[in-house]
Amino acid sequence: MASAISPALPSPVAPVSRPVGKGGRGAKRVLPGFGLTLGYTVLYLGLIVMIPLSALVFKTFTLSWEQFWVAVTSPRVMASYRLTFGASFLAALVNLFFGLLVAWVLVRYKFPGKKIVDALVDLPFALPTAVAGISLSALLAGNGWIGQYLEPHGIKLAFTPAGVVIALIFIGLPFVVRTVQPVLEDAEKELEEAATSLGATRLQTFMRVILPSIMPALLTGFAMAFARAIGEYGSVIFIAGNMPMISEITPLIIIGKLEQYDFAGATAVALVMLVISFLLLLVINGLQAWQRRHTGMPA
């Protein structure tokens, strides 16, 4: 079930293979239920996802272009983009390095408690974000377990943009681990042995042989962690302090506008976020296709 670990990984479905020759369309239609299941799938998808999402687009059309532009580029909104994208990028970067490290250690080394550590990696997927949020802010607050040692040195993490980054590191932690882990498991040791016998140091082998082979998986995990972080709300708002222009994330801007009954404004900002997440989804799909070509190459 290696491919099925994370609930938020776009599915590792192979590209559509057109039926060619034998066993094609005719043979498959022996099975019943095609019309029923496809019909239900499309209907349910339409009712739950597509129609409500289209409401977002239609609602935005009630704005003139100028109104839309003002709504999505006001200084306070721009500040929230900078924070959301900046913090998400930083958090995904941290997860890129530590995710690779954790995946490497889990695949290559033996140590006591390894299975528990492996299981614990998925905690951010299972723990409700609100719980993560209050718990992290309790840890980092001035009287918290970690905060009490940092505050005397003038380091404030809770209720600052740095707190946002920390919450987003937590949220995105499993992605890189879970995309890199299966690729490392399948990696062929013969290549590494060959590199060593040709005189490469271990570090050279890692940089020139191992790293290129896991690069697509690494970038996929990075993009997923980034995409997840951009939309994250629950864990961040407890730790961010939510000061306008300083530590206010874009999802919170949407909530704020809704609470002031500014539906059009909320919708406009939401549309920007939706378009960006959709683009990221396409990027991730592209990265996964790259990875399949990469690993699908004949050994």
Next chain:
Amino acid sequence: MQAGTTESPLVRWTLISLALLFMFFFLVLPLAAVAAEALRKGFGAYLEALKEPDAWSAIRLTLLTAAIAVPLNLVFGIAAAWAIAKFEFRGKAVLTTLVDLPFAVSPVVAGLIYVLVFGAQGWFGPWLMAHDIKIIFAVPGIVLATVFVTFPFIARELIPLMQAQGTDEEQAAIVLGATGWQTFWRVTLPNIKWGLLYGVILCNARAMGEFGAVSVVSGHIRGQTNTMPLHVEVLYNEYQSVAAFAVASLLAILALVTLVIKSVIEWRHEREMKAIADMPQERPAA
């Protein structure tokens, strides 16, 4: 012993320590903090906090929401996987991407779209108001938002699994005279049961823990439209720290139980795979 594919013990243990340290700070400490904060004033205060009627109503609402959302997405997941994995049709790649779409959407946006459809200013708002039906700021809206955010969980677990298994066994059953339902219950379901369970527990964990989407549509009416995560927020913002962490601890226990079940399924699956690999080949490969 360095065989050219491993590092010196010093490097090895440095890397292991670094990884464990990272995991400790980001995963273990937050979990421990939940327990410590919940029990700060002793076990009695902890239990008192959980006995609050508002906490109970939040627990009931969370259970109800999951009890509706998970089965809905289960039926959808099976239907979508059957159509996508067992048949070839035009637009399959697009459909598969669209199934994933709810994962890409921010939870806050997910809540907002239902407000736009069913809210007072929304498409059906006036009609719903005229017929005295409340969806937004009521339980149906909470259920809908939860269904949206947990939409792909079971489908995306089943699609690759059923694709990998192909259609040979089902075709054989049909050719031998089984009906479609019999084929599904007796052939397909036993093959996918672990993947199905896996999807269901992850779907359930998210359904019970969703915060952002539910927060937009709930209206935060205490004792009525607060789920457990929303109740945690209310208590926390009222500086009732022990009570907030007490309710949060229930959610943390849910998360741990989810991880345990998930790991057991994975280990089982690994063992089965190994058993299959170790089996002497009885029949020539197809």
